Amino acid sequence: MHLIDKIDKNNIPNHVAIIMDGNGRWAKQKGLERSEGHRKGVDSVRSVVEAAVKANVKWLTIYAFSTENWLRPCEEVNAIMELMVLAVANETPELIKNGVRLKFIGDIDRLPAATRESVYNSTEKTKNGANLNLVVAISYSSRWELTKVVNTIVSDVKNTLLTEEEITEELIEKYIEKISVPEVDLLIRTGGDIRISNFLLWQAAYAELYFTNVFWPDFGEQQFFEAIIDYQQKERRFGKTSEQIELESI
Numbered sequence: 001m002h003l004i005d006k007i008d009k010n011n012i013p014n015h016v017a018i019i020m021d022g023n024g025r026w027a028k029q030k031g032l033e034r035s036e037g038h039r040k041g042v043d044s045v046r047s048v049v050e051a052a053v054k055a056n057v058k059w060l061t062i063y064a065f066s067t068e069n070w071l072r073p074c075e076e077v078n079a080i081m082e083l084m085v086l087a088v089a090n091e092t093p094e095l096i097k098n099g100v101r102l103k104f105i106g107d108i109d110r111l112p113a114a115t116r117e118s119v120y121n122s123t124e125k126t127k128n129g130a131n132l133n134l135v136v137a138i139s140y141s142s143r144w145e146l147t148k149v150v151n152t153i154v155s156d157v158k159n160t161l162l163t164e165e166e167i168t169e170e171l172i173e174k175y176i177e178k179i180s181v182p183e184v185d186l187l188i189r190t191g192g193d194i195r196i197s198n199f200l201l202w203q204a205a206y207a208e209l210y211f212t213n214v215f216w217p218d219f220g221e222q223q224f225f226e227a228i229i230d231y232q233q234k235e236r237r238f239g240k241t242s243e244q245i246e247l248e249s250i
């Protein structure tokens with residue numbers, strides 16, 4: 001029996017988000033340069049995207065580069081940026097074939113020109129993909145994103161497009177979705193650390209969390225399916241009681 005056959009097709013998480021951690025440690029363990037870990041990490045991205053399409057996941061968001069990652073040594077930042085341009089260019093034809101629509105979230109204006117170009121090109125080329133939304137969070141932090149949303153709302157109030165009374169959770173949700181992603185169902189972090197690191201703080205409010213010691217370059221289809229199977233064992237109550245959830249499912 002293949003692992004995919006153990007997955008309940010009626011309970012697939014709509015949105016899986018992944019903090020891909022452990023590239024550097026994976027490389028160090030093998031006596032390699034950190035950039036080799038990132039290079040191998042791209043292979044894991046490919047495997048997980050294919051697995052997500054197979055499992056019929058509709059949204060997959062990967063944390064490729066955080067606002068805080070700008071603080072890394074210049075050579076590493078440059079190596080990651082170059083790798084991303086290369087990976088996106090190489091993978092785009094296969095993404096189109098698989099019906100994957102690429103989207104980028106984060107402070108795109110801060111990226112080097114070549115990376116920005118590749119972001120715009122691949123977004124345009126894959127815009128008709130209907131199987132999976134693959135979202136790459138790049139130069140991203142959730143606090144940056146929420147600050148941007150607050151600024152937009154304040155400006156819309158000032159310009160009388162919105163009244164103060166109209167500011168509700170639902171409205172904030174709509175503003176976030178305009179520049180970001182929908183609610184997360186399953187949040188995976190590889191590499192052994194148990195933290196969220198400024199990633200999708202609003203959207204992951206009710207996400208199931210899955211932490212694994214596996215380093216990102218060793219994470220692939222099997223590990224992704226294991227995380228989905230683990231998610232399917234959980235009872236998602238959204239603050240309600242088990243009895244209420246049972247009654248609602250009848």
Ligand code: FPP
Nearest residue numbers: 020021022023024025038041042064087136
């Ligand atoms: C975390 O490992 C990984 C990163 C900061 C970069 C991840 C980027 C990629 C895998 C490339 C993404 C490619 C595409 C196509 C979007 P780390 O360096 O923090 O590892 P460590 O914690 O072991 O040092």
